[in-house]
Amino acid sequence: MYAGTRLVGGSARLRIERSGTLTRLAKMISLVEAAQLSKPQIARRVDRIAAYFVPGILLLAIVTFIVHMRTATTGEAVGIAMAVLLTACPCALGLATPISVLIASGMALKAGIVIKDAGLLETLSRADAFLFDKSGTLTYGRPAVSGIEGDWPPEQLLRLAASLESMSAHPFAQAIVREAGVRELRPAPVERFVERPGMGVAGTVEGMRVVVGSAAWLEAYGIRRFDPIIDPMIDPMTAGKGEAAGDSVVHIGINGRRAGLIRLHEQLREDAGRTVRALSAHGEVWMATGDRERAAARIGALAGIRRVRAGLLPEQKLNLLREVRAGKGRAGKRRVVMIGDGANDSAALAAADVGIAMASGHAAALETGDIVIVGGRLSQVAEVHALAGRTMRNIRQNLLLALVYNAAMIPLAAAGLLDPRLACIGMALSSLLVVGNAVRLRRTAFGRRTGRP
Numbered sequence: 099m100y101a102g103t104r105l106v107g108g109s110a111r112l113r114i115e116r117s118g119t120l121t122r123l124a125k126m127i128s129l130v131e132a133a134q135l136s137k138p139q140i141a142r143r144v145d146r147i148a149a150y151f152v153p154g155i156l157l158l159a160i161v162t163f164i165v166h167m168r169t170a171t172t173g174e175a176v177g178i179a180m181a182v183l184l185t186a187c188p189c190a191l192g193l194a195t196p197i198s199v200l201i202a203s204g205m206a207l208k209a210g211i212v213i214k215d216a217g218l219l220e221t222l223s224r225a226d227a228f229l230f231d232k233s234g235t236l237t238y239g240r241p242a243v244s245g246i247e248g249d250w251p252p253e254q255l256l257r258l259a260a261s262l263e264s265m266s267a268h269p270f271a272q273a274i275v276r277e278a279g280v281r282e283l284r285p286a287p288v289e290r291f292v293e294r295p296g297m298g299v300a301g302t303v304e305g306m307r308v309v310v311g312s313a314a315w316l317e318a319y320g321i322r323r324f325d326p327i328i329d330p331m332i333d334p335m336t337a338g339k340g341e342a343a344g345d346s347v348v349h350i351g352i353n354g355r356r357a358g359l360i361r362l363h364e365q366l367r368e369d370a371g372r373t374v375r376a377l378s379a380h381g382e383v384w385m386a387t388g389d390r391e392r393a394a395a396r397i398g399a400l401a402g403i404r405r406v407r408a409g410l411l412p413e414q415k416l417n418l419l420r421e422v423r424a425g426k427g428r429a430g431k432r433r434v435v436m437i438g439d440g441a442n443d444s445a446a447l448a449a450a451d452v453g454i455a456m457a458s459g460h461a462a463a464l465e466t467g468d469i470v471i472v473g474g475r476l477s478q479v480a481e482v483h484a485l486a487g488r489t490m491r492n493i494r495q496n497l498l499l500a501l502v503y504n505a506a507m508i509p510l511a512a513a514g515l516l517d518p519r520l521a522c523i524g525m526a527l528s529s530l531l532v533v534g535n536a537v538r539l540r541r542t543a544f545g546r547r548t549g550r551p
């Protein structure tokens with residue numbers, strides 16, 4: 099088990115074998131260092147150009163030498179050829195991309211954004227679809243129990259559910275266990291515990307077969323959806339008025355019968371609306387969730403997302419991702435950014451063109467995303483998107499600066515109008531210019547620092 103591992107099903111006993119620099123977290127740090135060396139596609143194109151550039155320049159230097167041999171001494175001709183080589187030295191060109199990437203990812207890291215693959219900055223800057231997970235991403239991921247209903251006494255329902263949920267790491271499970279703790283209910287021992295991600299938990303508690311989870315999960319145990327004749331008390335689709343109508347619901351089945359439900363209220367992140375608005379200027383914004391329709395609609399409306407898909411199992415989130423990608427994008431296919439918490443959307447995070455994981459509390463998400471937000475704010479997603487755009491612009495400026503310098507100086511040098519010593523200084527200056535332009539990123543890295551707590 100790795101440091102920061104999140105247990106999704108069951109419980110575990112663990113022995114610590116390694117610590118310090120041998121942990122997964124330490125490996126993350128080295129991943130970031132490796133990322134700073136990874137190249138965006140634009141750099142690969144530059145490398146390809148350089149492959150022609152270098153032999154071309156060597157040839158040019160030789161030709162220059164031969165031409166000047168006719169009119170000047172050998173020493174002078176060598177000097178001129180040297181000047182050509184010196185001005186043509188593509189060090190500024192070579193520096194243009196890595197220096198910007200280094201500064202941008204360094205700035206991001208300081209702000210709590212880990213960019214694991216800097217090559218994706220270019221993809222991110224061109225993204226035209228954004229797919230958000232709901233729980234833990236758009237919401238704080240710390241739901242609270244807002245109601246308990248059913249044929250059984252509420253405390254009894256809560257105690258049985260909490261007994262099972264104490265073995266689960268799902269946010270709903272934690273909320274239920276917390277609520278039971280507040281009410282000073284003691285969880286009972288559980289036998290034959292099972293958990294299915296995106297569905298729920300089940301097990302034997304005090305001789306009773308207890309099933310806790312989504313309506314589909316109870317149905318898998320042969321417990322029907324609402325039947326008005328058998329149990330008119332609980333209709334999850336109509337129950338709950340006003341605020342409660344948009345709450346999430348966890349159903350409880352006992353011994354093959356529906357026994358009741360627990361309502362959970364999730365709170366939208368304070369910066370969710372702002373983030374969605376900022377990103378929708380660049381492409382479609384979607385929301386995917388395993389939660390029921392109503393709860394999804396409520397969060398979607400609050401966040402300002404119209405494209406909402408509810409009731410998705412983890413693998414269905416992956417299908418939605420593919421569907422969004424197949425939509426009409428600028429280059430045929432869309433470039434999709436998936437933003438999730440890594441709990442039940444790891445597959446989609448990994449499959450997205452760029453996966454951004456919110457590591458709110460759980461270091462597990464570190465493993466999943468291409469970019470990991472450890473700063474805890476959702477608006478950092480919009481910030482890193484903007485940073486990607488600014489970095490790419492900065493790289494393009496650098497390349498232009500370097501090319502203009504070379505294009506202007508090489509003819510001068512070839513004509514014998516440039517002293518080799520001046521060419522030397524010019525080369526250093528052009529590199530400095532590029533570095534200076536890249537350093538500007540530091541100041542503009544996160545634009546106006548709005549929304550900082």
Ligand SMILES: Nc1ncnc2c1ncn2[C@@H]1O[C@H](COP(=O)(O)OP(=O)(O)OP(=O)(O)O)[C@@H](O)[C@H]1O
Binds near residue numbers: 231348
């Ligand atoms: N441990 C659990 N206890 C109770 N219900 C669960 C549990 N795990 C899953 N469920 C049920 O399955 C549904 C889907 O769960 P899933 O974890 O896929 O998504 P979610 O937490 O609702 O939200 P999101 O998909 O936005 O992260 C939940 O709404 C809940 O009804």
Ligand SMILES: [Cu+]
Binds near residue numbers: 187188189525
């Ligand atoms: Cu150089």
